Amino acid sequence: MILPIVAYGSPILKKEAEEIEQNHEGLAQLIENMFETMYEASGVGLAAPQINQSIRVFIVDASPFAEVEEGEEPDPMAAGLDGFKKVFINPIIEEESGEEWAFAEGCLSIPKIREEVMRKPKIKISYYDQDWNYLEEEYEGYAARIIQHEYDHVDGILFTDHLSPLKKRMLKKKLINISKGEVDAPYRMKFPQIKKGNR
Structure with missing residues (x-):
């Protein structure tokens, strides 16, 4: 089932989510719905708070980053992303390392805005997968960045929140408009300042 994505300004997006137990009710269905919702919105990652669930779960499918147009060189930052589809439950980023690099990030909760964000290129993360296997893994490049964002x-x-005060001031009106539903998103959204008629 495709769920509405909550928009910028929704309180749940600013709240630290809760860890869950293995027997969390409806988790398998929720994860399935999250993938459907993410694909419908052409995203590469989606976190549970974005579909109004304040739990520490997010999904990623970075396969689009691995696609290479004819005649183009493969991007070294996209190495190993073909088929990179994962579920992260109760994740903990244990370590971030390397020299920060800039990349223009976007977000399904903040449509039509992309800004350069500085992040470290390598991470070590511990988490449970969809089958509740405990894993500790290291990622770098785009994989690390997508995971850090989610x-x-x-x-x-x-x-x-990672942008400079000046950049935040420049975006303020656009962000307020998003919270009011004054944005043409190509997928269903739930806007905090619209009580009825959310798409």
């Missing part, structure tokens, strides 16, 4: 969501942090 991990921020379960900590109540948006990519706009």
Whole structure:
């Protein structure tokens, strides 16, 4: 089932999400719905708070980053992303390392805005997968960045929180408009300042 994605300004996006237990009710269905919702919105990651669930779960499918147009060279930052589809439950980023690099990030909760965000290129993360196997893994490049972006969501942090005060001021009106539903998103959204008629 495709769920509405909550928009910028929704209190749940600024709240630290809760860890869950293995027997969390409806988790398998929720994960299935999250993938359906993410694909419908052409996203590469989605966190549970974005579909109005304040739990520490996020999904990623970075396969689009591995696609190479004819005549183009493969991007080394996208190495190993073909078929990179994962579920992260109760994740903990144990370590971030390397020299920070900039990349223009976007977010399904903040449509039509992309801004450069600085992040470290390598991470070590521990988490449970969909079958409740405990894993510790290391990622780098785009994989690390997508995971860091979604991990921020379960900590109540948006990519706009990483921007400079000047950049935030420049985006303020656009962000307010998004919270009011004054944005043409190509997928269903739930806007905090609209009580009825959310798409």
